[in-house]
Amino acid sequence: MRARTAPRSARHTSPRGGPALAGLAVLGVLATSLTGCGGEENEDTTLTVFAAASLQDTFTEIADEFEAEHADVDVRLNFDGSSGLAEQIQGGAPADVFASADTQTMDTLVADDLVESPEPFATNTLEIAVPPDNPAGIATFADLAGPDVRLVICAPEVPCGHATAQVASDAGVTLAPVSEEQSVTDVLGKVTTGEADAGLVYVTDVTAAGEDVQGIPFEESKDVVNTYPIAPVTDSEHGDLAAEFVTMVRSDAGRQVLTEAGFGTP
Amino acid sequence: MTGLDLVARIPERDVDLTLGVPAGRTLALLGPNGAGKSTALAVAAGLLRSPACRVGVGGRRLDDVPTHHRGVAMLSQDPLLFPHLSVLDNVAFAPRAQGVRRSAARAAAWRWLDEVGVSGLAQRRPGALSGGQSQRVAIARALAAEPEVLLLDEPMAALDVSVTPALRQLLRRVLAERTVLLVTHDALDAVLLADRVAVIEHGRVVEEGPTQQVLERPRSRFAARIAGLNLITGRWHGGALEGHGLRVQGVTDGLALAEGSPAVAVFAPSAVSVFGNDPGGSPRNAWPVVVTDLEPREDRVRVRADTRLGEESLAADVTPAAVADLGLEPGVRVRFAVKATEVTVHPAGPDPEPPASR
Amino acid sequence: MSISLPRWLLLPAGLAAAYLLLPLVAMVLRVDWPGFLGLVTSPSARDALWLSLRTGAVSTLVCVLLGVPLATVLARTRFPGQGLLRSLVLLPLVIPPVVGGIALLYTFGRRGLLGGTLEALGVEVAFSTVAVVMAQVFVAMPFLVVSTEGALRTAGERYEVVAATLGASPSTVFRRVTLPTVLPGLLSGTVLAFARSLGEFGATITFAGSLQGTTATLPIQIYLERVDDPDAAVALSLVLVLVAVLVIGLTWQNPVARRRRAPA
Numbered sequence: 001m002r003a004r005t006a007p008r009s010a011r012h013t014s015p016r017g018g019p020a021l022a023g024l025a026v027l028g029v030l031a032t033s034l035t036g037c038g039g040e041e042n043e044d045t046t047l048t049v050f051a052a053a054s055l056q057d058t059f060t061e062i063a064d065e066f067e068a069e070h071a072d073v074d075v076r077l078n079f080d081g082s083s084g085l086a087e088q089i090q091g092g093a094p095a096d097v098f099a100s101a102d103t104q105t106m107d108t109l110v111a112d113d114l115v116e117s118p119e120p121f122a123t124n125t126l127e128i129a130v131p132p133d134n135p136a137g138i139a140t141f142a143d144l145a146g147p148d149v150r151l152v153i154c155a156p157e158v159p160c161g162h163a164t165a166q167v168a169s170d171a172g173v174t175l176a177p178v179s180e181e182q183s184v185t186d187v188l189g190k191v192t193t194g195e196a197d198a199g200l201v202y203v204t205d206v207t208a209a210g211e212d213v214q215g216i217p218f219e220e221s222k223d224v225v226n227t228y229p230i231a232p233v234t235d236s237e238h239g240d241l242a243a244e245f246v247t248m249v250r251s252d253a254g255r256q257v258l259t260e261a262g263f264g265t266p
Numbered sequence: 267m268t269g270l271d272l273v274a275r276i277p278e279r280d281v282d283l284t285l286g287v288p289a290g291r292t293l294a295l296l297g298p299n300g301a302g303k304s305t306a307l308a309v310a311a312g313l314l315r316s317p318a319c320r321v322g323v324g325g326r327r328l329d330d331v332p333t334h335h336r337g338v339a340m341l342s343q344d345p346l347l348f349p350h351l352s353v354l355d356n357v358a359f360a361p362r363a364q365g366v367r368r369s370a371a372r373a374a375a376w377r378w379l380d381e382v383g384v385s386g387l388a389q390r391r392p393g394a395l396s397g398g399q400s401q402r403v404a405i406a407r408a409l410a411a412e413p414e415v416l417l418l419d420e421p422m423a424a425l426d427v428s429v430t431p432a433l434r435q436l437l438r439r440v441l442a443e444r445t446v447l448l449v450t451h452d453a454l455d456a457v458l459l460a461d462r463v464a465v466i467e468h469g470r471v472v473e474e475g476p477t478q479q480v481l482e483r484p485r486s487r488f489a490a491r492i493a494g495l496n497l498i499t500g501r502w503h504g505g506a507l508e509g510h511g512l513r514v515q516g517v518t519d520g521l522a523l524a525e526g527s528p529a530v531a532v533f534a535p536s537a538v539s540v541f542g543n544d545p546g547g548s549p550r551n552a553w554p555v556v557v558t559d560l561e562p563r564e565d566r567v568r569v570r571a572d573t574r575l576g577e578e579s580l581a582a583d584v585t586p587a588a589v590a591d592l593g594l595e596p597g598v599r600v601r602f603a604v605k606a607t608e609v610t611v612h613p614a615g616p617d618p619e620p621p622a623s624r
Numbered sequence: 625m626s627i628s629l630p631r632w633l634l635l636p637a638g639l640a641a642a643y644l645l646l647p648l649v650a651m652v653l654r655v656d657w658p659g660f661l662g663l664v665t666s667p668s669a670r671d672a673l674w675l676s677l678r679t680g681a682v683s684t685l686v687c688v689l690l691g692v693p694l695a696t697v698l699a700r701t702r703f704p705g706q707g708l709l710r711s712l713v714l715l716p717l718v719i720p721p722v723v724g725g726i727a728l729l730y731t732f733g734r735r736g737l738l739g740g741t742l743e744a745l746g747v748e749v750a751f752s753t754v755a756v757v758m759a760q761v762f763v764a765m766p767f768l769v770v771s772t773e774g775a776l777r778t779a780g781e782r783y784e785v786v787a788a789t790l791g792a793s794p795s796t797v798f799r800r801v802t803l804p805t806v807l808p809g810l811l812s813g814t815v816l817a818f819a820r821s822l823g824e825f826g827a828t829i830t831f832a833g834s835l836q837g838t839t840a841t842l843p844i845q846i847y848l849e850r851v852d853d854p855d856a857a858v859a860l861s862l863v864l865v866l867v868a869v870l871v872i873g874l875t876w877q878n879p880v881a882r883r884r885r886a887p888a
Contacts, residue, residue: 083851150751155834157852178751179833180840182847190833194735195750311789333788334797340789346782350804359800363792411790 044074047241048094050085051077052101052228054124054184054204058261059099059249066248073241081183082159089114089233096236097245099228102159106229118231121250123264124202125225126163128216129191129209136197141218144198145173152187152196155180160187163224164200171220188213202226207262227266269445270415274302274309275318281305281469285447287415289324292446294460294477296453298488302469303449307417310447311338323414323445334363339413343423345404347392353403354379354388360411378406382436398429402436409440416441418448422455434458435613453481453495457532458612465489482579496538496580498531507531507611510578515550516609529611535568537608538582541601542592552603555580557596560589569594571602648865655862656855663859671837672845673863679753679841680821683760687817690761691768692810696802698769699776717766724762725830732758733831755832756839760821767820768813775809776802819871822864 047066051059056079063075078085082100086109089095098115100106101124109115130138136149144151153175154161161180168175178196181187184205190196192212206215230249232242248254255265269289275282281302287293295303308314310321312333321328321336328336339360347356354375361371379385382402392400401421408416421437422430438458448460456463456477463480465473465488473486481495500509502523507514507530514531523529541552555571558579562568566583573580580602584594592600656663663669698710716724730736732749742749749755779802787801788794803810825843832839834848842864849857 081851152751152833155848157848177835179835180848181834182829182844182851186829189830193729193733195729195733195833311785313785313788332794333785334791334793336789337791338789340786342786344782346786348783348787348801348804350807359787359792360790363787363790363796363800407790417789 044072045238045241046074046076047096047238047245048076048078049097049099049245050089050093050095051079051097051099052082052085053079054101054202055079055099055228057208058257058263061257062249062254065253066245069248070241070244075245095233096238096242097230097232099230099249101226101228102162103227103229104159106231109231114234115231116234118229119246119250120227120266121230121246121254122228122258123225123266124204124228124262125221125264126160126167126200126218127203127206127221128218129188129199129201129206129213130197130216131191131194132211132214134214134216135194138198138216141167141171141220142173144175144200150195150197151175151177152179152181152190152199153177154184154187154200155182158182159226160184160200160202163226166224167200167220170223202262203264204262225264228263269324270310270447271320271322272306272310272447273318273320274306274314276305276309276314276316277318279305279469283466283469283471285464285471287445287447289445290443291462292441292444292448292460294448294450294456294463295466296450296456296463296480296489297466301466301488303466304419305469306466307340307419307447307449310415310417311340312336337412337414338417339408339411339415340417340419341404341408341421342419343421343425345392345397345400347395347400347403347407349392351392352388353384353390353392353395356392356403357407357410359407364411374410375406378410379403381409381440382406396429397425398433401425401433405436405440414445416444416446418446418450420449420451423451431612438613454532454610454612457481457495457497457530463489482581496531496533496535498578498580500529500531502527502529502611502613510573512553512573512578514609514611515606516611517607518611523611523613527613529613531609531611533604533609535581535583536566537604538580539603540569540582540584540588540592540594541603543601550606551609552601553580555600555602557594557598557600559596560594562586567594571600651858651861651865654858656859659855660859660862663853663856664863666856668836668840668845669856669860669863672840672842672860675753675756675837675840676822676842676864679756679760680818683757683764683821684814684818686757686761687765687768687821688810688814691765691813691817692772692803694765695769695772695776696798699773700781713769714766716763717770721759721763721824721826721828722830725759725827728755728759728762728827728831750831751833751835751839753832753838756828756841759827759831760824763824763827764817764820767816768810771813771816772806772810775806775813778809779805815871815874819868822867822871 049059049063059077063077067073067075078095082102082105085098086100086105089098089109090112098106098109099121106115106118110118128138128141128144130136136146138144138149143149153164156162156165164175179190181190184201187199187201188205188209191199192209203215203217206213230246232239232246236242259265269291270287272283272285279302283302283306285293285306295306297303305314309316309319312321312328312331319329323337347353348359351359354372357375357378358371361374362368366374376385376388379388382405384399384402384406387395387399387403392403395403422433425433434455441459448455450456460477462475463477464471465480465486467486467488473480473489478497480489482497498507498509498512498514500507500512500514502525507516516531516533554574556574557569557571559570560567561570565585567586567589569582569584571580571582572578582602594600694713698706698713731738732742733739734743734750749758783801783805784797787797792800823843824841825847828839828841829844834840834844840848842860846857846860846864849860
């Protein structure tokens, strides 16, 4: 019985693998339509903005204002690490605007012709974050190298880690962190839970964290300024709207929102 | 000296049994499924505890003694040999568990394997044994524990009929002089292995007495159904059993019987034919008897009769028509005949009756 | 002998297999083969692999030492609240590991439930290799408990009862009868626990942090490299997959081999 059916079925499916692949594609379409990620059904125009995670609060506010000014436009925001977003755009994700937390990431997209003429719109610098009671008594950048300080920083592989390494080398301080995290959020988490005595994050992160952490500015941070560029995506179907959004971010109103969150002006 | 004293009183299961086994004797528990036989064993082994239960072995109270300190080994129909141990290590398990050194435990295991006739299988894994071989090893393993009391739970129920006679003889040999509580369905097990029989129905002992008496003249319904067997005890002489003035031919299940050795012949009443006078063709097993009573049961009539010497009572099942044809009634002289192929002859102990005093 | 299956079953079955295998194929295709050796033998990669193997081994040992007794208690006793306990013990199987990490943080962290006690004892868990092991044990233990408890229930108590009537004390029964009879289930549970420990990421990153050679295990290193050096990430992923395949291969062989050995 078995010996007879097996080869026959093998002839049906396996030699080319075509039907199986087609089936997988069907599966993908099915998943998309079921989860509602596919096409938009309403008549509003949707503008999709990919923005670095540190822009979550500010861009949400700016998008609200943009929607208020454009009654028929729906702004959809996608926040993630800049490099992750860049990967998604390289993979064909339907973005109209991309705002990155560093110029390197943006440059890779420029090199691939995926975005058009990026413009800087904000800057950010590092700041020391400590738990509200500052258990290790941190006051200066050099204090971070103290022997009993449990310091958490970004891993050198990620942008905030680049900046940290640069600041430390410029200041001639050797940091001995207990952990090198994947993102600023992870660093901040270790500080807010009190696991770490200090962390190096961006000024805006300290502002956003509110009372959970105390920020300690330090002179050496001025030398390493992180610039945030923004650009419309080349393949955008709503190029005009995308350009308008970029303009709005760089307008006085936009600047004001960013400044309140701790960002600097480029 | 007492062997095993047991009060198994489990109200939740509606079981209330009081049983006693004298030291060195075997008590068979007969009864239908669910009657409470296995419950009695579980209580004796300490696997089932209840405040109202009492267990004593050799005068020692075991109510609060955990199973492994009771000296009560159990053998069930499933040999349950530890699959990860060789046959030898299975048998050496009990001595090892009791703190005997490995070499001494293995030496003991060899002896017991020899005793049950499977020392050639010592290095095998249990998975490579037949059912009969496994049960022999299980017997050796139980004996190697040197238990004070052996609990047997239908030890032959799962075996092929071709191996049961030999295993039954093995049990007869190794159980002699041991204190044993034997649960069985098979009247023959009781006949050959037990000194006394207790019949259990619905959690109560409904009948208890010497094996032969209970099986020949059962008073309880269950015993009557499975028993009511004709048992003739005697000695093996010249290829037949002789006893009580009768000579009985039968089959011996391939077991050798020594000349002059004690034996018991067993046959069912349904195998007995009743004749008014000498039957033609003269079957070898034909004995003149006097009818003592008639007992109708379902579509048959059980005819009880005494042999001429009045020493042995036999039973035959006949149709009501035959009763009329032969004019059977108490006092009538007839002949009971049974084919030799319907009779099994088994080796028996030297003294089938329990001693009058102990 | 075998029953014949409805033929239509083969299409979804094939789809399922393809869906699970295709991403692996895609990853293999993406590997930068000329640079592979260099990528997987870089100091950070070697540190990560070695740390993963070490912590995985220790976690697995802890899982066995604590999980087998737990499985035995769950399988062999009855007490009020047992069903609830069993469900809770299995919880790490279904909650996101990150949640597990947060829970561990609130238990053993500096300001956690036991943090003060631990600190008074001079034990600092956070950011140490011990924390990595703790995170792994938390997520891997249920695998061991489930498979061992299942094996115990399947095996039943009959052999243990026999052993007790033969005079074996409870400890002897556990050591010489219970453990050997559930050994196959225990082994596959152990291998699963090891595999789960190797792959553990969420609870580790939340609870233990990430530092080369101390807490940066292979999955964490992969996640880090993904941003900076995708080639290295893919190469390390392949290493992890190979280790996992090896581990699963060992477990999968087991039941098949056992079935073949079993007498018909």
